[in-house]
Amino acid sequence: MxxxxxxxxxxxxxxxxxxxxxxxxxxxxxxxxxxxxxxxxxxxxxxxxxxxxxxxxxxxxxxxxxxxxxxxxxxxxxxxxxxxxxxxxxxxxxxxxxxxxxxxxxxxxxxxxxxxxxxxxxxxxxxxxxxxxxxxxxxxxxxxxxxxxxxxxxxxxxxxxxxxxxVTASAVPERSRFVSEALAVSDRPNLGSAKVVVSGGRGLGSAENFALIEQLADKLGAAVGASRAAVDAGFTANDRQVGQTGTIVAPELYLAVGISGAIQHLAGMKESKIIVAINKDPEAPIFQVADYGLVADLFEAVPELMRQL
Amino acid sequence: MKVLVTVKRVIDYNVKVRVKADHSDVDLANVKMAMNPFCEIAVEAAIRLKEAGIATEVVAVSVGSASCQEQLRTALALGADRAIQIDTPDNPESLEVAKLLAALIQAEQPSLVITGKQAIDTDNNQTGQMLAALLDWPQATFASAISLSGEQLEVTREVDGGLQTLSLSLPALVTTDLRLNEPRYASLPNIMKAKKKPLEVKTPAELGVSLKAHTRLIKVEAPAERQAGIKVDSVEALVDKLRNQARVI
Amino acid sequence: MRESMEFDVVIVGAGPAGLSAACRLMQQAAEAGQSLEVCVVEKGSEVGAHILSGAVFERRALEELFPDWQERGAPLNTAVTEDRLYLLRDEQQALRIPDALVPPSLHNPGNHVISLGNLVRWLGEQAEALGVQIFPGFAATEVLYHEDGRVKGVATGDMGVAADGSHKHGFTPGIELHARYTLFAEGCRGSLGKQLIQQFDLNAGADAQHYGLGIKELWDIDPALHQPGLVVHGSGWPLQGESGGFFLYHGDNHQVVVGLIVDLNYHNPHLSPFEAFQQLKQHPVLSAYLSGGKRLCYGARAIAKGGFNSLGKAGFPGGLLIGCESGTLNFAKIKGSHTAMKSGILAAETVFAALTQEASGTDLQADFSARFQASWLYQELYQARNFGPALHKLGSTLGGAFNLLEQRLVAGKWPLTLHDRQADHLQLQTLQESAPIRYPKPDGVLSFDRLSSVFLSNTNHEDNQPCHLKLADPDLPLQENLPLYDEPAQRYCPAGVYEVIRAEDNTPLRLQINSQNCVHCKTCDIKDPAQNITWTCPEGGGGPNYPNM
The missing domain is CATH 3.40.50.620 (HUPs)
Structure with a gap:
């Protein structure tokens, strides 16, 4: 072969x-x-x-x-x-x-x-x-x-x-022509194709606090996702929703912050290669699928994580 | 200009699939079926070209058993002018679908073909590209914007890491990505009118294509349940694991 | 101005009643050589998407409608082979009621275990073949009236309205469907039917309607444990002190359906029908079949079970309420499909007669009432009139004994009628008056949490749309329901729509309504103690997508 x-x-x-x-x-x-x-x-x-x-x-x-x-x-x-x-x-x-x-x-x-x-x-x-x-x-x-x-x-x-x-290139008539390319350099990657996704859930508590997720995502060059609970609560835009009715993602690293892990959410991210969960509730279902779980207050853990990255 | 748009009947995206106990396939008995969401976007794109006065006729085509006429009627209700069902057993392979469509396109001579980028059942993402190859047409896959000036079609594509813009000479093929448009609703009067629009049925034999199997589906399984990993006790330990064990940062 | 379309008859709801009426209308038109324009609108994404029932099905009405139902392939695949009735004494013990002590209405020879959803899908095909126009995905959201107060038809809801009321791209205004007669077949506690009952005072003189919440799951079980046609009913644990009962039917394809009906006149605000059902499945009488199986589907629906005494008038100028919308379920048999179909057939005959009469002043209500009273449906409901009230008033043991005696000895024909006049929502006691109830945590094997259950109902709603659950007083849940009852909606809603949450420590509690989870069961519209919640139709096509339910 x-x-x-x-x-x-x-x-x-x-x-x-x-x-x-x-x-x-x-x-x-x-x-x-x-x-x-x-x-x-x-x-x-x-x-x-x-x-x-x-x-x-x-x-x-x-x-x-x-x-x-x-x-x-x-x-x-x-x-x-x-x-x-x-x-x-x-x-x-x-x-x-x-x-x-x-x-x-x-x-x-x-x-x-x-x-x-x-x-x-x-x-x-x-x-x-x-x-x-x-x-x-x-x-x-x-x-x-x-x-x-x-x-x-x-x-x-x-x-x-x-x-x-x-090897010799074959000549072909040009019926499609490249015009331009706009590759995102500083902007965050697309949620559906990003290699790293940082998602925030209801544990963030407010739209203001959701900025923490954006900061962490920027630090990691990651896309920003959210659970439906966070979207429903108005913390962030609904095009960021990861899950059954939102975007289905399979990045190399998925960081779930303050997300309990309802099955609707898991359906949208369980194909990720590595899942990390940060949640203060040790019983949260997200820990059942996480490769690495950290039981902690996200408002302490996330800033600390940003310092260490 | 004539636009041909393809439509696939798939399980409704709201419905959870379940693998059959004998692992032969997923169970589709009595589940809600619908038009593939990417095909809805393709139909919408074609109708907008017609509303803009660019397209003169929109032809919707589906390949499959008679049940897919339901989705063709939906395309007609949304604004397609006529429909063609190519009658085959359900789930024909992509290459065979592309051959059937290529044969139909030789007869129909559209200037533009719009397909969805993939169907949400098999997730193959290939029929449009195969069809373009068989026709020796230029292609623009994963389109998020389309504009036409003269015989040149300018298409913005969603590629890894950003956007790419191509210019294609007609005839050409475009496959749709999610952000190309937001499909409209079919109105009730239009659904009634659609029942009277022409829907033609063609067989592979009429198109001069004989179907062939290129792959065999051996089994279908539910994905492995993910196992819980470990708990770390500090941010420091987490960073260490991600760097040195998982090597993802 | 909305567009309008004209029909002879518009039917709201493609369930057993609505589709039977549609079929019967077309049959009569064909027999009379007349053309008839009949339109059915259905809020579900397809015919059958919102249909949920046990179901053990009695064929009587189907045989009247389609004597050749077998040749037409009606999906009645599993004949009942055996009936068992249990009283669950606690989480382990059960008493099997000897056949001689089972009320005859709970015996099922000649009946079939079916999926009502699939029967309705089949009925939809029959109706379309007869020339009925069915429009799934279109919700009727408004009753239209003529200037003289007669019902003129319905309007479908606007599509493409954002949560803030603005029009999204693709906004499609609703359509007015005008008809000479309009039939409302929305099922139990229909949102338009509720308005009509009020508008025309249709329940004057009748007892308050009574309701139950039915929660159901479909399971694939170990083929070795499967006994096609076995029908198991029971009551008792874990509902001590409140009425209700469970069912477990063995259908085809190694599948069983299991469910619990909790009467919505329950008193204890701590009661959670959902969790009681999850707990119930741990009982050996049920787990004997479910162990090793896999849950396939989940759903819930309120039923109207007041029966004969709660039947109001069905007719009003311009139309009729039919099926569970008007309360035709026979609770003694725990069956409402054949009665709903029969009421649809009777309504179709009434309306067809009215359509073919020259004079427009036909009294629809009087004609329907005469046909109803001359029918087996009336006899059946009359005989069963004391079943529910006996259970409510006398409790399940004494009431059960009463029902057995009444059915065995006098077949419901004695002059005694028991009444239960108080509405279900008035029965709730306060937290102080009630003992707390603790439910075990779900084990993920036989019992599950709400959200993973709703997941299996395939429920979805377009996310950016106005909330379809309307609160008359938005402050009442936290100001009154919370202190008095710990907001019972958190527990009676089987889909986790209502949550009282605190976003962060030190912030005030708030009520979060997860309307996207709604499975359209209507329990909140029924049970809220202050009647503060009004269930309205969300954008058409939303809600559950039940397969085989």
Whole structure:
């Protein structure tokens, strides 16, 4: 088996979600190669070559790939992909944009957001917003997959010494054109896709006190969430509601502050990788799902936490 | 300009799913079904283009058994002009749906296709992209804003960490994200009128597509219950665990 | 100006009564070769979404409406095979009542264990096939009147109104539905029916209506413990001193339904029907079946159980109240579906006759009353008239004995009638007069907390909308109900809508109304001691989404 992993990057640095996808590739087993497609992205190729377990890096350097538009990239990957048993990408917005297109060009299915590799053709993936887990077997010769990064540990970024091989870019007519990008730099990340989420509940007591959550989130570069009780009580806006009727999140770190953990809330965050709960009530249900629980008065614990971060 | 919009019948987003005891799938017996929320946004986007005088006709399409006509009627009540059901067993695979839609689009020749970014049952997030690939059309997924000038469609996309704006030449395909719009309610008189709007049924054979299985659903399980972790006794201990054990900060 | 639409008949509520009326109207029109425009509006997101009942179903009305119900695939899948009646003495002991001592009304040969929600879904399909226009997701929120006071129809609620009353994007104004006759089939304590009863003084001369709160769960159980068609009823623990009773029915697919009905004339403000139900499931008579099972669904609904003595007038100029809205449930049998259907059929026959008469001055009430009195429905309710009052006045032991004797010996035909005239909300005693009740903590296996229960009712309401639970005096809950009764809404609401909370230490208590949790049971509208709470319809499509309930 030979596996091609599509690197996620911004032409300057390899995005760490690629390392999670490589872990999934390792679980499948076989020779692992990485494709770095971009423009002026030699540095990324070198980083990819240094990753443990990568046997070869393919570098496609062309202005056509600068913004990682799906149309030219999918043609490139579909052409290269015919020689592999598996083509993987992180289930980022970029991977999700690209990989179904690759699969269609190869006339195979694409299996989205895998969270476990059971064998080289059988995978688990969440369905119904994580309320059920499907075990799916691919019947196609080439398996095109996207990988949920929080479900796989990152492989070591160093220790490898793969060769970098240039591949020729295919020319494609420009029917989609990049106009602009506005990446949030200082603003808080989007609640649905943030790596860290800090959520506040009714324990905050007031809209004024809810500012504490915002300060902690800024300290961590986190998105701000809230329980429905906090939203209903008017402490914060309802687009911050995490839960069954709000946003469903699965960040790497979820900090629940002053949230009791009603099941409606748990339904929206229980897929998070690490859950931390700070609550003064030791009986609060949130502690039943928290990896780390701190029974404390949040008005003391949160300022202390900010000092220590 | 003709706009084609796709609609999927899924379990209502308010309803909790339950895995069947035999793990063959989730139990959908007598549960409320509804139009996929992202498809509602797609329908709304198409209707707004029509109200703005840009679209001349909005065609709603669904792929599935006759029960999905209910969601097509909803699309008609919301303002679509006509509807087409492509008659297949329920839960066809994404690639097959894309092939059926591609064949229909060859006949219908719309200038713009709008689909939801994903359906809330399978959460695949792929049919729109596959369809664009099969048609060799440009795509703009996860759209949060659309504007059209001449033959150029400018779409703002929600990507990890921010927004990206693309310009596409028509014909093109757009998939909708949550913030693109807030769908309207179907009014009672419009629901009545929708019963009289044309709804056509086509078979895969009529479209020249034969369905093929690319995957096999082996089983469906409830997610593992999360176990309680540990209690730490101080903020210091918490920070230490997050740094050195969980390594998330 | 709102848009309006014209129909011959508008029916509010797609339940057993409303849909039976709709079907019967269309059947008569078809028989007479006439066209008829009948519209049903339903506040639930789909037909059946808000339907919750036990249910053991008696087929009589269904057979009259659709003699070929079997060929049409009516979902009556499980015939009753055995009846058991228990008196729970305490948390462990139970006395099984010998069959000879069980009142005949509680025997169920020939009946079926059904999901009323699924039967209603089927009825909806029959109605649509007959040409009825059903509009789920549209709540009737207003009764419309002609200038002469006759009911003209209803208006549906505006959609897309924000909590502060402003119009959100997508605001869609309500529609006026005008009809020659309007039937109200909202179920027990309907919000429009309540206004009509007041407007036309429909309950003059009748006893006060009495209510129970039914809380129900659907369970998947161990197939080895499942006995399709087994019907278990009982009373006693944990409701000592208050009346009520439980049910546990074995349906199909290895499922059982279990529930508790607590009479809302209860006295002790500490009583929590929800927690009593959770505690009840720990009793060996119930846990014997539930252990090892998994809870699938939860819901609650008030029932009108006053029966014959509480029946007011059904008719008013321009329409009729039907089904549980008018109080047709037979509490002696603990069944209201067949009686609701029959009242819908009778109403349809009354209205169809009125529609086809030249003169417009038909006295709907007089005609309906004559048809009602000539029907088996009247006989059945008359015979059962003393059942509830006997239990209320004599207690469950003596009252039960009275009911047994009355049914066995005279079949309800003697001249004695017991009355229970005091309304349920007046029965609440103060904290000082009552013994505290302690309920055990939920174990997460057989018993659960409120919020994880509401979660399984699939309840949702569009979040940014005006609160649909209106307080006449917003200060009364904290100023009166709290000191006198520890605000009983915190306990009688089975969905955790009402909470008295203190945001932070040292801040005053306040009443938080979590209206999004509301399962539309109407208990708050009934039981608030000051009648301070008015339940109104939230935006259409909101509320529970019960599957198979």
């Amino acid at each position: 030979s596996i091609l992993v599509i690197a996620e990057h911004d032409n300057r640095a390899l995005n760490s979600v690629t390392l999670n996808a490589l872990q999934a590739a390792k679980a499948i087993g076989g020779e692992i190669q990485v494709l770095v497609a971009g423009h002026h992205c030699q540095a990324v190729a070198e980083q990819a070559a240094a990753v443990a377990g990568v046997s070869k890096v393919l570098l496609a350097d062309s202005p056509a790939y600068e913004h990682r538009l799906a149309e030219p990239l999918s043609k490139l990957i579909a052409t290269l992909g015919k020689d592999y048993s598996h083509v993987l990408a992180p289930a980022s917005t970029s991977g999700k944009n690209l990989m179904p297109r690759v699969a269609a060009l190869l006339d195979v299915a694409q299996i989205s957001d895998i969270t476990a590799v059971l064998s080289s053709d059988t995978f688990q993936r969440p369905i119904y917003a994580g309320n059920a887990v499907a075990t799916v077997q691919s019947l196609d010769a080439i398996k095109v997959l996207t990988v949920r990064s929080t479900a796989f540990e990152a492989v070591a970024a160093s220790g490898g010494a793969a060769a970098v091989e240039a």
